[in-house]
Amino acid sequence: MLDIRFIRENETEARRLLDMRGQALLLGGLLSLDKRRRALIEATDAQKARRNELSREISEAAKRGGEISDLKEESRRIGDSITAGDAELKAIENDLESRLLQIPNFPHASVPPGRTAEDNLVVREWGIKPVLDFTPKDHLALGKELRIFDFERGTKITGSGFPVYHSAGAVLERSLVNFFLDFHRERGTYTEVTVPFVVNRKSLIGTGQLPKFEEDLYLSNTDDLFLIPTAEVPITNLHRDELLNESELPICYCGYTPCFRREAGSYGKDTRGFLRVHQFDKVEMVKFTRPEDSYAEHEKMTKDATAILESLGLHYRVVLLCAGDMGFGAAKCYDIEIWSPAEQKWLEISSCSNFEAYQARRANIRYRRSDTGKPEFVHTLNGSGLATPRLLVCLLETYQNDDGTVSVPDVLKKYTGFGLITSSGVR
RNA sequence: GGAGAGAUGGCAGAGUGGUCGAAUGCGGCGGCCUCGAAAGCCGUUGUACCGCUUGUCGGUACCGGGGGUUCGAAUCCCUCUCUCUCCGCCA
Numbered sequence: 001m002l003d004i005r006f007i008r009e010n011e012t013e014a015r016r017l018l019d020m021r022g023q024a025l026l027l028g029g030l031l032s033l034d035k036r037r038r039a040l041i042e043a044t045d046a047q048k049a050r051r052n053e054l055s056r057e058i059s060e061a062a063k064r065g066g067e068i069s070d071l072k073e074e075s076r077r078i079g080d081s082i083t084a085g086d087a088e089l090k091a092i093e094n095d096l097e098s099r100l101l102q103i104p105n106f107p108h109a110s111v112p113p114g115r116t117a118e119d120n121l122v123v124r125e126w127g128i129k130p131v132l133d134f135t136p137k138d139h140l141a142l143g144k145e146l147r148i149f150d151f152e153r154g155t156k157i158t159g160s161g162f163p164v165y166h167s168a169g170a171v172l173e174r175s176l177v178n179f180f181l182d183f184h185r186e187r188g189t190y191t192e193v194t195v196p197f198v199v200n201r202k203s204l205i206g207t208g209q210l211p212k213f214e215e216d217l218y219l220s221n222t223d224d225l226f227l228i229p230t231a232e233v234p235i236t237n238l239h240r241d242e243l244l245n246e247s248e249l250p251i252c253y254c255g256y257t258p259c260f261r262r263e264a265g266s267y268g269k270d271t272r273g274f275l276r277v278h279q280f281d282k283v284e285m286v287k288f289t290r291p292e293d294s295y296a297e298h299e300k301m302t303k304d305a306t307a308i309l310e311s312l313g314l315h316y317r318v319v320l321l322c323a324g325d326m327g328f329g330a331a332k333c334y335d336i337e338i339w340s341p342a343e344q345k346w347l348e349i350s351s352c353s354n355f356e357a358y359q360a361r362r363a364n365i366r367y368r369r370s371d372t373g374k375p376e377f378v379h380t381l382n383g384s385g386l387a388t389p390r391l392l393v394c395l396l397e398t399y400q401n402d403d404g405t406v407s408v409p410d411v412l413k414k415y416t417g418f419g420l421i422t423s424s425g426v427r
Numbered sequence: 428g429g430a431g432a433g434a435u436g437g438c439a440g441a442g443u444g445g446u447c448g449a450a451u452g453c454g455g456c457g458g459c460c461u462c463g464a465a466a467g468c469c470g471u472u473g474u475a476c477c478g479c480u481u482g483u484c485g486g487u488a489c490c491g492g493g494g495g496u497u498c499g500a501a502u503c504c505c506u507c508u509c510u511c512u513c514c515g516c517c518a
Contacts, residue, residue: 040477041478042487045476054498055498056446058499059445069498075499244437404488
């Protein structure tokens with residue numbers, strides 16, 4: 001959520017920043033509501049002050065045994081007026097709040113202008129495209145021949161986009177999750193947490209998925225609980241409505257969860273196999289920082305994600321998203337993309353975002369500054385580190401051999417217990 | 428699912444319809460003491476909003492959420508949510 005005071009005092013700038021995302025129209029009517037709100041507060045506060053004064057007078061007059069019925073009558077009249085004013089105020093504040101919840105974050109000054117992925121900037125690239133002296137098979141062909149995935153049966157038991165991992169595929173997938181978690185733990189930056197996979201509305205409002213993107217979520221109607229689309233939601237909300245100590249910042253968590261996404265509206269786009277699924281596994285990194293530290297922590301977090309890819313020997317690039325291509329709550333976002341030899345294209349494997357105070361304001365996550373002694377909103381960040389499906393695509397395609405087998409990267413062998421996947425089993 | 432208890436400041440925990448933004452303890456901050464620290468002692472310490480004369484300023488609100496009674500509610504009533512204890516069921 002944006003700070004209404006900032007918008008009030010910097011209307012032109014606010015309009016310019018939202019226009020970078022093509023969302024300046026959302027500001028329409030906001031400030032006149034804000035003005036009406038403040039006028040009402042001023043009026044009702046004055047009436048409440050008068051009522052408090054009358055109450056004191058009544059108390060004193062009653063003690064002296066004086067006449068109090070006129071005072072009571074005036075107080076009652078003012079009370080009625082206050083009730084009316086408060087009712088209008090509440091309606092206006094509800095309206096204002098629901099409008100503010102629909103407005104995306106401002107892009108940071110370092111974010112390039114632009115409306116589509118065309119305007120994103122590649123900021124660095126690591127490794128080279130794998131050189132194969134044969135025509136690479138795609139992950140679907142490899143998965144079928146090696147019998148490590150079963151998309152058809154996943155479709156049967158649930159629906160499309162709910163993959164089944166089979167035999168070596170199941171082990172490989174589980175190994176990746178453990179590898180990611182151990183990777184972060186050994187570097188000592190993140191505290192591992194295991195959190196619920198189902199969350200309430202308040203949590204989703206806190207991180208920005210609600211109220212605007214409800215159709216992207218799976219909902220359990222009976223209890224009004226949602227399956228999480230990312231561990232960002234439960235982990236960021238760990239500190240909702242809390243006042244943190246400055247000395248404990250930055251707080252850095254990582255955690256594994258499955259993720260559930262309806263992917264409404266994205267049918268027909270990258271839907272084959274693992275390219276877009278409704279359920280997948282991911283290890284997420286989440287940070288809570290002081291405002292002045294968040295951009296340095298953002299760079300570090302992005303490096304934490306790419307370091308995993310380097311240890312797996314996978315060709316990747318880091319892309320700085322333009323204002324129009326960023327997610328709703330992000331002020332700045334790097335996408336990390338890995339190369340698919342069979343698809344001959346880059347696949348998004350991670351998004352590392354700095355939300356600044358946007359989520360903190362929604363979720364009321366503050367810390368007490370030691371220099372001022374005053375509470376202030378933290379900055380929140382999160383990034384995938386990493387998600388398994390597209391990683392499996394690139395891993396299999398990159399490490400396939402000309403005889404149809406697939407080698408396991410060295411760092412994963414201690415997790416899988418095998419080094420080669422063949423159609424007749426593992427070795 | 429049944430019965431009961433509870434929700435108060437950063438945390439713990441008192442609180443009679445009016446002077447309660449709220450005792451006390453812990454924590455935090457400042458000072459004394461000390462070579463320094465601990466201990467001890469003294470003092471201090473809520474948040475949000477509105478306003479302008481931007482101040483150690485004025486006002487309002489806030490004791491889980493919402494509603495009611497009253498001139499006046501942390502305190503009385505209704506309701507919702509959540510937590511805890513016991514019983515039952517399940518693992």
